[in-house]
Amino acid sequence: MIKVLIVDDHPLMRDALSWVISEAADFQVIGEAADGAEALEKCFQLQPDMILLDIYMPVMDGIEVIQRIHNSGLSVRIMVFTSSNDKDKIISAMHLGTDGFMLKNTPRAQILAGLRAVAQGKRYIHPEIAIIMADYLNNENGLLPKLSPRETEIVDLIRQSYSNREIADRLVISISTVRVHVNNIMEKLKVSTRREIAHSDEEMHNSGG
Numbered sequence: 001m002i003k004v005l006i007v008d009d010h011p012l013m014r015d016a017l018s019w020v021i022s023e024a025a026d027f028q029v030i031g032e033a034a035d036g037a038e039a040l041e042k043c044f045q046l047q048p049d050m051i052l053l054d055i056y057m058p059v060m061d062g063i064e065v066i067q068r069i070h071n072s073g074l075s076v077r078i079m080v081f082t083s084s085n086d087k088d089k090i091i092s093a094m095h096l097g098t099d100g101f102m103l104k105n106t107p108r109a110q111i112l113a114g115l116r117a118v119a120q121g122k123r124y125i126h127p128e129i130a131i132i133m134a135d136y137l138n139n140e141n142g143l144l145p146k147l148s149p150r151e152t153e154i155v156d157l158i159r160q161s162y163s164n165r166e167i168a169d170r171l172v173i174s175i176s177t178v179r180v181h182v183n184n185i186m187e188k189l190k191v192s193t194r195r196e197i198a199h200s201d202e203e204m205h206n207s208g209g
Contacts, residue, residue: 002119003030005048007039007065008081009057013104017052017081020108027115036060040068048076050119055082055089063089066096077118087132094133100124122160125153147188154181159198 004021006029008014014032021027031046033039037059043051051069055062066078079100080093090101100118102111103126114124125133134152147155150171157167164182168175182194191197 001028002026002115003028003046003049004115005029005031005033005039005042005046005051005076007033007036007051007057007062008054009034013054017111020111021052021115024112027112034058036062036065039065043069043074043076044072047074050077050079050115052079052081052115055080055084055086055093063092063096066093066098070096079115079118079124085128085132087136090129090132091136094136101129102126103128122162123156125156127153130156147185151181151185151188154178155185155197158182158194 004027006014006017006021008017011034014034018029018032022029030048031042033042035058039051039053039057040060042048053062053065057065062080062082066080069076069078077099079102080090080098081102081104082089083104085103093101100114100123102114102124106114106126114126117124130153131149134147134149153171154167157170162170164175164178168178171178182197185197186192189197
């Protein structure tokens with residue numbers, strides 16, 4: 001049973017999320033919080049496995065909550081769940097090592113799939129947020145030059161040890177399309193194996209690329 005803490009300043013959103021999550025047999029909603037300070041208090045008190053966290057909240061925003069959780073040493077996975085695709089907030093959360101990013105327009109089934117992926121130690125990134133991250137990596141960080149948002153998303157999944165079949169299922173595309181993307185990625189990064197793709201970020205950084 002995966003214990004979840006829901007953090008959102010809107011009561012109706014908390015109620016809706018609690019209903020969706022509680023309907024799944026492998027999840028248990030153990031608490032709710034309406035602001036960042038209450039979220040931290042309940043994290044220490046209830047020891048959830050996962051926190052479903054909005055970015056914009058009163059008292060203390062989601063970014064500060066993430067930072068304080070990580071600084072405290074608490075072992076809890078964090079799924080950002082927000083209506084905003086604010087680039088600065090998303091990049092800040094990414095640098096803090098957030099486990100997942102989901103927008104509030106995500107369908108019910110995908111919410112549960114995303115939570116399960118994060119609970120298993122994988123990352124879940126909503127496609128709209130993946131585009132923001134790809135733009136950041138391409139234009140500002142420069143670690144993955146020339147890759148499209150879809151290719152960057154596939155690189156991230158390869159790094160999480162997803163097979164081509166699993167990537168196809170996750171992105172709802174054919175396995176042949178995945179193979180084409182992987183081949184294009186290898187050509188652009190000048191590598192010849194999936195393992196080299198998985199380590200391309202580090203290698204390019206070390207080489208000054």
